[in-house]
Amino acid sequence: MRFESPMASLRESVPFLSFIPTSRYARRERSPRDNDFMFGNPHEMPLPGYVASLARSAVPQDKDWFAYKMNERLPTETIARALSSHTGLDWSPDDVFLTTGGFAAIAASVRAIAGPGDEVVFLSPPWFFYELLIRAAGATPVRVPLEAPAFDLPHDAIARALTPRTRAVLINSPHNPTGRVYDARALQELARLLDARSQREDRPIFLLSDEAYRRIVFDGRRAPSPAEHYARTIVLYSYGKQLLAPGQRIGYAAVPPAMPEREALREALTLAIWASGYVFPNALLQHALPEIESQCVDISAIARRRDRMVPGLEAMGLQVVRPEGTFYVLVRAPDGDEARLVDRLADRDTYVLPGSIVELPGWVRISLTANDAMVERGLAAFASVVG
């Protein structure tokens, strides 16, 4: 009997999903000797302060403690204050839409502004799921490549990609996997471009700003939000990175005070959150949010691993991208032979992400959420493979 799922056509948009089950990483016999640089997953015990906040939030203080939750006041007020402090703008709790992590914030926001016949521009190398989420909304993804090894914000290429059907440009800073943090000047130039085009077409082009790594920055840097420069920004955030607890899903989409389409977006985002399957965060995490908002992994430890890994790999003659933020280090495979590098490292229980999975063939991505011992053993594995 004929059955084809409407989802089947989306399969090709997610190389991640076909890679994972068949990979040597998935099939490995797990061992404490594994050097696991694959994902932004924890390799040390959770933050004690985070665990304490969860324990406190699990104790009901009234009969409504675990009742239906939407955008509860305490978490949205906390987030509005944090955004105000970061950006210098005056965010309203009414413009904060809580979601089960950044993934759902992206899914709902894309749905809120783009549908069939619309285009959404995204930058490549992208996060694993941008294309899937744009296509799942019925919209058309338009890819703009970043140029290695600088991976600067490509204003001219973005300008060329805009059409009368462009409803949004989706960017990510600090950028996974390159570690680039776009500065105020780069964001201003993008804002000017999008403003001019919105005016010309008499239709808003929104900037979807994936800021999941906003707090994971090095060397005293600050990651400015595009919302500081462009009023039509929707900030998309996940607490999964700063807490290194990606299985506990809480994040948000937030609209800045000067957004001209603020009222329309309130309804649109609300409907999109329901239409995505009621992707409000759990009651327990909403109760915990005022405490966990300010908790963060030890960024100095991640910076320390970067500062061991990057010169260590460069000393082997490898081309490496030194990240300004995020968890990730990009390494170019010798002769661009990514598959061979991935495979030979796996022979040494060392697992890195093949660049092809994020549209960056010839490179591999290393996650610095690995612990210090993995970093040392990983460097040794690279040395024996490359040497």
Add this chain to the structure above:
Amino acid sequence: MRFESPMASLRESVPFLSFIPTSRYARRERSPRDNDFMFGNPHEMPLPGYVASLARSAVPQDKDWFAYKMNERLPTETIARALSSHTGLDWSPDDVFLTTGGFAAIAASVRAIAGPGDEVVFLSPPWFFYELLIRAAGATPVRVPLEAPAFDLPHDAIARALTPRTRAVLINSPHNPTGRVYDARALQELARLLDARSQREDRPIFLLSDEAYRRIVFDGRRAPSPAEHYARTIVLYSYGKQLLAPGQRIGYAAVPPAMPEREALREALTLAIWASGYVFPNALLQHALPEIESQCVDISAIARRRDRMVPGLEAMGLQVVRPEGTFYVLVRAPDGDEARLVDRLADRDTYVLPGSIVELPGWVRISLTANDAMVERGLAAFASVVG
């Protein structure tokens, strides 16, 4: 500047969303004297055993405790065993897809089997969000009315609603808001109908079985799953009802062992769960699931409230539907004037759901999750309004 969200056209599918903010219920000054019969929300403190399970699950036992989770083995095995025990079929953990509650299970399952050009049949009065979720998937909702006051499964009307474009029929037993539990004979007849049509069209018609209230049944009844009678059933479940903790979202979509499209559905449901925004349940709830699977609100207390409420209202000359399951009692408004009844009850701090919100004008819905004191005061309010 022109902006219309693709979501705007879905607004009309959710009378719930426009009702809530403007209702007297939302605008009331909250008081312990409120008689709140509005939703299936808790009106007593959470189950102590549930709270203890959350506390235990909040304590990390390894570094992966809060890492990314998908369909973890312990919860899917627990669920497969529970489904096997309930249905007598041999469910596989590989066919259990964990979701953030029943809402996301419905959203993802509809997406997995129906898209633009496809039809999904649902029964009216429906749950608040069926139409939204069918339309959000791009499919066309086809409404089949249930006939008051018996609200039997309307086989003939369903048969007439099926077309070559029907991809699924969505049913709900125990049924919200009527409290009907469809018995094996009614489900068998539906299975025969869907089997015959699937054969004739050479395309499967799936049965989406919303079983959120499966455990909330009275008088020693069992709510059979349609999966016991029709292999092309997808069981949709939420733990929000049995635990009366709807703000803590965990549920599932599960495919029975004899499903002919089992393999294709594994990929389709997985993609749909990602495409909906990664609607896997939180790590903490996944760890808790083996314990909470068997926990349940005190059904005898709900039955006791039913047995106080139903005869109490009938003694006032009101037409009442005595539920076989769920949290709900339907009451017909005198002269069918639902708005007047709702309003006069609100004057007495008594809040019931207007039937219009669930396509049942002329009726109101009472939730038995109200506590015993509310039931007594609510009956008095009805008496003073109706008398």
